[in-house]
Amino acid sequence: MTYEAVIGLETHVQLRTRTKMWCGCANEYGAEANTNVCPVCIGLPGVLPVPNAEALRKTALTGMLLNCDVPSYAKWDRKNYFYPDNPKNYQLTQLDFPSTIEGFVEFEFGEGIERVRINRAHLEEDVGKSTHFSDYSGVDFNRAGVPLLEIVTEPDLTGPDMAYDYLNALKGILEYGGVSDCDMEKGQVRCDVNISVRPVGQTELGEKIEIKNMNSFSGVRRAAAYEIERQIGVLREGGTLVQETRRWNDVVGITENMRTKEDAHDYRYFPDPDLMPHRPSEEWIAEVRTLVKELPLARKQRLMADFKLPSSDAVVFVGDAALGDYFEVAAKGAKNPKAVANWVINNLQAKFSETGSTVADIKFETSAIGELVGLVEGGKISSKIAQDVFAEMFESGKSPAPIVEEKGLSQVCDTSELQAFCNEAIAANSASVEDFRNGKEAALNFLKGQVMKVSRGKANPKIVGELLKKILGS
Amino acid sequence: MPHTLTISQLTDKLAQGELSSREATQSCLDRIDAVDGQLNAFLSHDPEDALAQADAADAARTGGKSKPLLGVPIAMKDVIAVNGHPLNCASKILGDFNSPYDATVTEKLREAGAVVFGRVNMDEFAMGSSTENSAFGPARNPWDSDCIPGGSSGGSAVAVAADECIASLGSDTGGSIRQPAALCGCVGLKPTYGRVSRYGLVAFASSLDQVGPLTKDVRDAATMLGVIAGEDKRDSTNVPEPVPDYIAALTGDVKGLKIGLPKEYQVDGIDPEVKSATEAAVAELEKQGAEVKEISLPHTQYAIATYYIIATAEASANLARFEGVRYGARVDGASPEKMNRATRGAGFGEEVKRRIILGTYVLSSGYYDAYYLRAQKVRTLIRQDFLNAFKEVDLIASPTTPTPAFKIGEKVDDPLQMYLSDIFTISCNLAGLCGISIPCGFSVSGLPLGLQLLGKPFGEPDLLRAAHAYEQATDWHTKRPEIG
Numbered sequence: 001m002t003y004e005a006v007i008g009l010e011t012h013v014q015l016r017t018r019t020k021m022w023c024g025c026a027n028e029y030g031a032e033a034n035t036n037v038c039p040v041c042i043g044l045p046g047v048l049p050v051p052n053a054e055a056l057r058k059t060a061l062t063g064m065l066l067n068c069d070v071p072s073y074a075k076w077d078r079k080n081y082f083y084p085d086n087p088k089n090y091q092l093t094q095l096d097f098p099s100t101i102e103g104f105v106e107f108e109f110g111e112g113i114e115r116v117r118i119n120r121a122h123l124e125e126d127v128g129k130s131t132h133f134s135d136y137s138g139v140d141f142n143r144a145g146v147p148l149l150e151i152v153t154e155p156d157l158t159g160p161d162m163a164y165d166y167l168n169a170l171k172g173i174l175e176y177g178g179v180s181d182c183d184m185e186k187g188q189v190r191c192d193v194n195i196s197v198r199p200v201g202q203t204e205l206g207e208k209i210e211i212k213n214m215n216s217f218s219g220v221r222r223a224a225a226y227e228i229e230r231q232i233g234v235l236r237e238g239g240t241l242v243q244e245t246r247r248w249n250d251v252v253g254i255t256e257n258m259r260t261k262e263d264a265h266d267y268r269y270f271p272d273p274d275l276m277p278h279r280p281s282e283e284w285i286a287e288v289r290t291l292v293k294e295l296p297l298a299r300k301q302r303l304m305a306d307f308k309l310p311s312s313d314a315v316v317f318v319g320d321a322a323l324g325d326y327f328e329v330a331a332k333g334a335k336n337p338k339a340v341a342n343w344v345i346n347n348l349q350a351k352f353s354e355t356g357s358t359v360a361d362i363k364f365e366t367s368a369i370g371e372l373v374g375l376v377e378g379g380k381i382s383s384k385i386a387q388d389v390f391a392e393m394f395e396s397g398k399s400p401a402p403i404v405e406e407k408g409l410s411q412v413c414d415t416s417e418l419q420a421f422c423n424e425a426i427a428a429n430s431a432s433v434e435d436f437r438n439g440k441e442a443a444l445n446f447l448k449g450q451v452m453k454v455s456r457g458k459a460n461p462k463i464v465g466e467l468l469k470k471i472l473g474s
Numbered sequence: 475m476p477h478t479l480t481i482s483q484l485t486d487k488l489a490q491g492e493l494s495s496r497e498a499t500q501s502c503l504d505r506i507d508a509v510d511g512q513l514n515a516f517l518s519h520d521p522e523d524a525l526a527q528a529d530a531a532d533a534a535r536t537g538g539k540s541k542p543l544l545g546v547p548i549a550m551k552d553v554i555a556v557n558g559h560p561l562n563c564a565s566k567i568l569g570d571f572n573s574p575y576d577a578t579v580t581e582k583l584r585e586a587g588a589v590v591f592g593r594v595n596m597d598e599f600a601m602g603s604s605t606e607n608s609a610f611g612p613a614r615n616p617w618d619s620d621c622i623p624g625g626s627s628g629g630s631a632v633a634v635a636a637d638e639c640i641a642s643l644g645s646d647t648g649g650s651i652r653q654p655a656a657l658c659g660c661v662g663l664k665p666t667y668g669r670v671s672r673y674g675l676v677a678f679a680s681s682l683d684q685v686g687p688l689t690k691d692v693r694d695a696a697t698m699l700g701v702i703a704g705e706d707k708r709d710s711t712n713v714p715e716p717v718p719d720y721i722a723a724l725t726g727d728v729k730g731l732k733i734g735l736p737k738e739y740q741v742d743g744i745d746p747e748v749k750s751a752t753e754a755a756v757a758e759l760e761k762q763g764a765e766v767k768e769i770s771l772p773h774t775q776y777a778i779a780t781y782y783i784i785a786t787a788e789a790s791a792n793l794a795r796f797e798g799v800r801y802g803a804r805v806d807g808a809s810p811e812k813m814n815r816a817t818r819g820a821g822f823g824e825e826v827k828r829r830i831i832l833g834t835y836v837l838s839s840g841y842y843d844a845y846y847l848r849a850q851k852v853r854t855l856i857r858q859d860f861l862n863a864f865k866e867v868d869l870i871a872s873p874t875t876p877t878p879a880f881k882i883g884e885k886v887d888d889p890l891q892m893y894l895s896d897i898f899t900i901s902c903n904l905a906g907l908c909g910i911s912i913p914c915g916f917s918v919s920g921l922p923l924g925l926q927l928l929g930k931p932f933g934e935p936d937l938l939r940a941a942h943a944y945e946q947a948t949d950w951h952t953k954r955p956e957i958g
């Protein structure tokens with residue numbers, strides 16, 4: 001019997017906000033323990049939460065980026081459980097009326113585009129961080145109350161690689177939208193993975209097993225791969241699977257039982273009486289919608305279609321949004337946008353790394369690269385000369401045509417002038433002339449190079465080739 | 475004897491320079507020394523701090539400042555945060571915890587110039603109707619020290635009735651201001667839910683709790699409400715409704731005011747003295763021109779059950795933060811869970827534990843729909859009862875309590891009997907209304923009786939107007955107990 005895997009992901013992402021979800025403390029990683037805290041976020045007696053408007057906006061924005069609906073009513077619930085890092089011993093979250101629902105993420109997988117449905121992206125609060133020492137433990141509450149988005153997929157993922165690609169696509173979307181920095185090192189993204197397996201052809205799902213609290217995408221991929229094999233193995237040997245929660249042991253590369261259904265928490269959810277429901281107005285939703293940016297995949301597809309770029313170039317511009325924005329302006333109206341892309345990706349980026357500058361520091365006009373391409377394609381300058389012109393453009397901010405003019409860099413196309421360069425090269429390289437006449441075609445290229453050298457790069461290589469053939473062939 | 479003055483009497487004397495705030499404050503402190511050993515209204519107080527505030531108030535007055543409570547000593551229920559002072563909620567579990575911040579009401583009292591002093595006794599975490607649930611011993615009724623003062627704001631009522639302060643703040647979740655005010659013979663006002671900020675009030679049941687004043691007369695209640703009411707961005711449930719001039723509402727004129735008497739409140743077990751005092755009070759208002767009519771609140775019989783589901787559910791989560799990790803008393807354990815259990819087992823009293831367990835149960839998987847969800851629906855019906863009634867009448871009158879103060883220890887072993895003493899006050903919180911209790915007589919044995927008036931949401935001006943008009947025609951509020 002063949003089995004297939006069914007995977008759903010719950011991804012927790014810290015929102016990038018100035019302050020925490022319910023108080024004015026900084027949402028900042030790396031500060032000294034328990035310095036970004038106040039009566040509210042450490043749960044002193046008598047305090048009350050006040051929702052962070054920026055977090056509400058970024059939650060709705062995330063929903064829009066994930067093609068979710070933003071319902072006109074959302075509320076907060078208390079999830080009750082005791083743990084030292086949980087200051088109130090209940091966590092504020094959204095149980096049955098989340099801020100965003102029912103969307104999807106599209107991403108490239110294999111040869112095609114996959115779509116994974118999003119059940120919801122809801123807002124909750126992060127907890128503190130426990131550290132265990134030899135004979136005591138400590139809790140740092142700097143992280144407690146940081147706005148945390150939980151993005152829940154439908155069980156639409158079919159394997160570890162697909163899960164991995166989905167997560168990367170999701171990260172790209174969230175970074176692109178400016179809603180989260182998604183810094184894995186800082187623990188800003190954490191995943192729970194739900195996995196079941198079933199015989200191919202069976203419609204009902206197998207027993208769901210959850211792997212909790214993964215903090216790397218490659219870990220998710222490896223854990224999922226292991227877990228699928230394990231589950232199939234159990235079934236093949238005639239065993240049965242029970243609903244349970246497992247953890248990934250990254251060192252050994254296996255999943256281990258954490259708890260089974262019997263000792264699952266009863267979280268006793270109920271609506272938080274300290275917070276009013278959030279009822280976003282149409283105006284508010286429209287305002288947030290103005291913040292929606294084109295998603296990475298859409299941009300890639302558009303760059304490929306509108307500018308006839310190969311996938312590899314489009315990926316560069318999607319990965320570096322500022323460079324991509326610059327390209328789009330520079331290539332607007334260009335006859336050969338691919339050539340503009342080459343200049344931007346190769347030469348411009350090289351200059352950036354050479355000088356430590358960025359798009360913001362460019363001195364020349366946005367039309368200049370297009371003009372430069374035009375000069376080369378029009379035969380006005382050689383591509384070699386174009387390199388020098390570009391260097392000068394970058395240095396001084398001048399446009400290419402005046403540079404060519406001032407420095408006399410125009411290509412020589414006048415036949416009599418070129419004839420003189422050819423004669424000079426032929427006279428100095430009799431051995432190559434001999435080779436060519438003996439049928440060594442490569443010798444012609446060498447001679448061509450010599451002509452270019454003599455002309456200091458200004459000779460039109462195409463005409464030189466023809467001239468040389470004519471002279472030597474006669 | 476400055477400590478016997480009302481707010482308006484004291485502020486007049488302060489304004490005319492007949493008296494200083496230091497003298498008034500010292501007078502209260504002396505009174506505490508004289509009587510509180512017997513009454514146990516104050517859990518703690520800091521005379522030096524109080525006198526320093528009084529001196530500052532006197533200096534401000536000399537400098538030409540005039541504020542509604544400038545130099546007036548106000549005692550605080552031990553559930554309201556005052557920066558730098560103990561915040562125990564009359565519980566052992568908070569250990570030596572001092573609040574590092576002021577509640578919004580504390581800030582507002584300070585802005586109004588009050589001398590904020592003392593931590594007054596209460597039922598632990600405001601759970602109770604007698605102040606017997608205090609971890610620091612019961613407070614005693616100044617009219618008869620064998621009797622309970624009511625609760626949970628028992629200390630707030632005793633401190634006012636025994637002239638240990640000029641006025642006090644309490645909190646009311648199901649009658650915790652009105653009931654002790656009635657049993658101690660002072661005025662107790664529960665504002666409309668959302669009228670006063672809850673920031674810094676340690677939550678018992680968040681959707682029911684309100685802070686309110688206990689005072690020696692209705693005018694003082696109006697003054698206090700004017701100070702503590704108003705918008706607070708730190709409390710999302712606070713309603714940004716403009717604060718009217720409550721003093722201006724005290725016109726003495728109740729002509730045409732419609733007062734409803736709920737037929738469902740004619741229940742067995744009402745003490746005949748209470749009944750006749752209430753009837754006489756209503757008759758007095760009628761004599762002054764109010765119209766009285768019978769109304770119906772059909773879901774009344776479900777109020778207590780509904781209350782004990784919703785309040786305990788919320789409390790079970792609200793009190794989860796007390797486990798000794800970050801503050802308060804801690805009993806060590808080999809694991810976080812063992813530490814939690816040991817700390818909470820030792821720190822909470824019986825009634826608090828009973829309510830946490832009840833609240834945990836009603837929220838449990840499989841029971842939520844039958845209890846909590848259903849209670850929320852009934853709550854909506856109860857609120858609707860009142861909103862319907864308020865289409866016909868402006869106020870609703872009833873006894874505040876079914877009986878005068880009972881003896882200490884009389885009901886401690888019978889929580890249900892204890893819960894029933896809140897029968898007239900509880901619905902007000904479920905419906906989010908405002909309510910007041912004012913003195914309306916004495917039992918034959920000399921214990922005070924209270925008249926309760928309920929008003930529509932944000933209907934405090936009508937409530938105060940009627941209470942004040944009644945008070946003008948009677949002298950119950952001027953009676954003082956003889957202590958000792």
